Amino acid sequence: MSRHLLAVLTALVLGTQAAAQASPDSNARLAELQQWMGLAAQHAPGRVDDAVTMVRSWSRESLQSVRDDLAAIRLLLCERCARPQQADTFKTEYVKADGQLSWRTVYAFRHIGDLTAFVKRVGATLDVNDLLKRGALLHTDVALRAPPIMRFAPSATYLPLQRTVIALGDGGQTGVEETVDHMEMARRLLELVTADPRADLQSAPERDSMVRIWYRATMGALLDRRQLDTSHTLAALQLLPGEGTVLFLAAAQHEALASPRYQRSVATRTIGDTSVIESEQDELRRAEELFRRALKSDPEYLEAHLRLGQVLGRLGRHEEALTELRLASASSDPVLSYYGQVLIGREHDALGHTVEARTAYESAAKLFPRAQAPLLALSEFEMRSGNQRAAREWLDRALASQTGTAAIDPWASYLQAAGRMGNAFLSSIGASLATGSVAR
Amino acid sequence: MKPAPRLAAIVAVLVAGSVVVLVAQQPPPTFGRRVDAVRVDVLVTDKGTPVTGLTAADFEVTDNGVTQQVELLAFDQLPLNVIMAFDISESTAGERLLQLQIGAPAVLGTLAGGDRAALLTFSDRVTLRRALTSDLATVRAAVNELSASGGTVLVDGAYSALMLAGSDSGRDLVIVFSDGLDTDSILTADRVLDTARRTEAVIYGVTAGSSGRIGFVKGLVDQTGGQSLEIPSAIDLQKTFAGIVDEFRRRYVLSFTPRGVSATGWHRLQVRVKGRRATVVARQGYTAG
Numbered sequence: 164m165s166r167h168l169l170a171v172l173t174a175l176v177l178g179t180q181a182a183a184q185a186s187p188d189s190n191a192r193l194a195e196l197q198q199w200m201g202l203a204a205q206h207a208p209g210r211v212d213d214a215v216t217m218v219r220s221w222s223r224e225s226l227q228s229v230r231d232d233l234a235a236i237r238l239l240l241c242e243r244c245a246r247p248q249q250a251d252t253f254k255t256e257y258v259k260a261d262g263q264l265s266w267r268t269v270y271a272f273r274h275i276g277d278l279t280a281f282v283k284r285v286g287a288t289l290d291v292n293d294l295l296k297r298g299a300l301l302h303t304d305v306a307l308r309a310p311p312i313m314r315f316a317p318s319a320t321y322l323p324l325q326r327t328v329i330a331l332g333d334g335g336q337t338g339v340e341e342t343v344d345h346m347e348m349a350r351r352l353l354e355l356v357t358a359d360p361r362a363d364l365q366s367a368p369e370r371d372s373m374v375r376i377w378y379r380a381t382m383g384a385l386l387d388r389r390q391l392d393t394s395h396t397l398a399a400l401q402l403l404p405g406e407g408t409v410l411f412l413a414a415a416q417h418e419a420l421a422s423p424r425y426q427r428s429v430a431t432r433t434i435g436d437t438s439v440i441e442s443e444q445d446e447l448r449r450a451e452e453l454f455r456r457a458l459k460s461d462p463e464y465l466e467a468h469l470r471l472g473q474v475l476g477r478l479g480r481h482e483e484a485l486t487e488l489r490l491a492s493a494s495s496d497p498v499l500s501y502y503g504q505v506l507i508g509r510e511h512d513a514l515g516h517t518v519e520a521r522t523a524y525e526s527a528a529k530l531f532p533r534a535q536a537p538l539l540a541l542s543e544f545e546m547r548s549g550n551q552r553a554a555r556e557w558l559d560r561a562l563a564s565q566t567g568t569a570a571i572d573p574w575a576s577y578l579q580a581a582g583r584m585g586n587a588f589l590s591s592i593g594a595s596l597a598t599g600s601v602a603r
Numbered sequence: 604m605k606p607a608p609r610l611a612a613i614v615a616v617l618v619a620g621s622v623v624v625l626v627a628q629q630p631p632p633t634f635g636r637r638v639d640a641v642r643v644d645v646l647v648t649d650k651g652t653p654v655t656g657l658t659a660a661d662f663e664v665t666d667n668g669v670t671q672q673v674e675l676l677a678f679d680q681l682p683l684n685v686i687m688a689f690d691i692s693e694s695t696a697g698e699r700l701l702q703l704q705i706g707a708p709a710v711l712g713t714l715a716g717g718d719r720a721a722l723l724t725f726s727d728r729v730t731l732r733r734a735l736t737s738d739l740a741t742v743r744a745a746v747n748e749l750s751a752s753g754g755t756v757l758v759d760g761a762y763s764a765l766m767l768a769g770s771d772s773g774r775d776l777v778i779v780f781s782d783g784l785d786t787d788s789i790l791t792a793d794r795v796l797d798t799a800r801r802t803e804a805v806i807y808g809v810t811a812g813s814s815g816r817i818g819f820v821k822g823l824v825d826q827t828g829g830q831s832l833e834i835p836s837a838i839d840l841q842k843t844f845a846g847i848v849d850e851f852r853r854r855y856v857l858s859f860t861p862r863g864v865s866a867t868g869w870h871r872l873q874v875r876v877k878g879r880r881a882t883v884v885a886r887q888g889y890t891a892g
Binding site for chain 2: 332335423424427428505535536537539540542543546547549551554555558561562572574575
């Protein structure tokens with residue numbers, strides 16, 4: 164089977180070079196693949212363990228080879244795939260991997276003989292989907308928890324598995340650098356997930372429940388860590404365009420990008436032809452569109468109502484904002500209720516509804532008595548009304564609430580709070596893998 | 604933000620009503636407690652050097668275009684209230700925080716008996732480390748305990764500092780140090796600029812390595828008649844801080860009771876020195892009522 168396939172493929176690509184032998188490099192590459200498989204198998208999801216520590220130092224090229232080899236192995240293991248179709252698919256895989264048939268692809272075809280022998284040895288026991296998912300979680304943990312070591316000079320040309328990172332401090336942009344994109348590596352592994360790898364090569368990751376949860380989890384976890392990965396969000400929207408949580412998290416990312424924290428800090432607005440961040444108004448409008456799509460998918464999505472309200476307020480549509488915020492105020496989650504009251508206070512204030520604004524801020528202060536934001540807002544309210552003594556009393560409360568044990572004000576984490584469930588989702592995936600109960 | 608029509612209507616009714624009542628029963632309506640007398644801190648320089656020895660007669664002050672009768676307070680006898688409002692967000696970690704800790708004692712070292720100091724910090728929240736006190740050793744100790752982390756609620760921090768400065772006696776100097784942009788404040792810059800118009804504090808804004816990005820601090824400084832100092836590196840903080848207090852002590856404190864102007868609303872002030880070329884820095888005006 165494999166010799167026949169190899170002949171077909173080399174004839175397609177190499178013509179007269181069909182007799183090419185596996186080079187010593189191929190052995191090294193195979194060893195690297197086996198090492199990667201071992202690390203993926205031993206990795207405890209959610210932890211920065213030895214596997215994470217090792218993989219984070221791997222080069223972009225090594226990871227690309229691993230991914231290509233896994234694609235090839237998946238093909239070689241497919242028992243019921245028709246030969247001509249198989250060859251076409253194999254070629255397609257390589258075209259997808261590299262964008263074009265490059266020297267790496269040619270090398271990969273020479274390498275196919277070694278892979279074939281390897282598959283013969285381990286193929287019977289190999290669960291390709293499980294390996295791909297474990298590998299994806301390994302690279303997810305590198306992306307989230309252990310920044311990769313490999314770094315390059317910024318480049319205007321997109322290369323697979325290369326990620327441009329714009330680093331921000333609270334004082335502005337602190338640097339731009341290229342690193343290995345382990346989140347893309349995870350995505351590209353999950354692209355290979357099929358319903359039954361031994362019978363069908365037609366990738367359908369969107370139909371796999373673990374993959375769907377993974378996208379929600381990683382989008383949330385990235386937001387929670389203030390890592391706004393626009394490539395990842397675009398990939399999620401392309402794969403799962405109707406998924407309510409994906410739409411919500413994508414919207415929340417644009418909501419964050421519209422905030423002063425990012426609008427004032429990001430100096431590198433575009434890289435090559437790719438826009439990193441749009442204007443505040445454009446980001447708000449994109450967030451509005453995505454929140455509305457999320458609500459179309461689930462009209463009871465209270466946090467989507469809340470954040471849509473915030474976005475509409477920023478767009479100056481205060482009455483519309485209040486309508487959405489009132490819908491969100493039905494939430495039993497105290498944090499969401501708190502956000503709702505603060506934002507309702509802000510919108511009423513913008514409309515000149517002094518009494519209603521004050522009432523909303525007082526409600527927020529009751530929900531989180533040690534939270535500083537509503538107390539400062541109430542102080543400023545009094546100051547504006549000419550009541551300096553009352554203003555000072557609210558200020559004293561605001562400042563007194565910060566002494567002693569660490570004060571808690573959810574307002575400080577409003578932007579990333581949309582992703583607060585991401586880590587829990589990731590943990591659930593890890594637990595499922597550990598018990599072998601990963602849903603297909 | 605402009606006052607909404609409904610709020611404006613309520614204010615107008617109250618003022619009109621009080622006029623009717625007060626005409627019959629009380630002295631004519633003038634200013635609230637805070638603005639019975641208006642105090643204006645004035646810096647006069649000639650080619651960058653402070654001009655000293657001026658008297659009240661050397662100044663001309665107009666309030667909404669109406670010339671006022673001013674007196675010169677014996678400012679050297681007024682104690683200073685220095686509120687240090689420092690950004691200790693994560694971007695100040697390391698050298699900047701160290702220089703801040705070296706620089707702050709330079710402020711405290713210039714204070715004399717009767718003067719007071721306070722220390723307020725802001726990162727992702729505002730923290731009052733020491734309320735106004737003449738026990739400067741405790742302020743110094745609080746400076747040494749600072750550590751940097753979190754975002755920057757610069758606007759909230761500036762508002763809190765302004766409010767702390769509204770003390771009963773003395774001259775209020777607020778020194779705001781920041782190196783970054785506001786990221787998380789609940790209050791808006793416009794609202795806090797409005798607060799600045801209602802207080803008599805003078806704000807000196809010090810920014811280090813910020814490439815002129817702190818428009819809000821500049822606005823506060825202009826509003827209150829202070830100075831905006833951009834330093835290339837935090838290593839200059841000690842000298843800068845000491846210079847601020849020294850300059851502040853050489854300002855004039857003028858006082859006048861407004862005559863011939865409305866008892867409410869925004870009052871634009873213009874201060875000039877008669878008969879000589881000099882640069883005058885003073886607050887742009889005040890909000891009454």
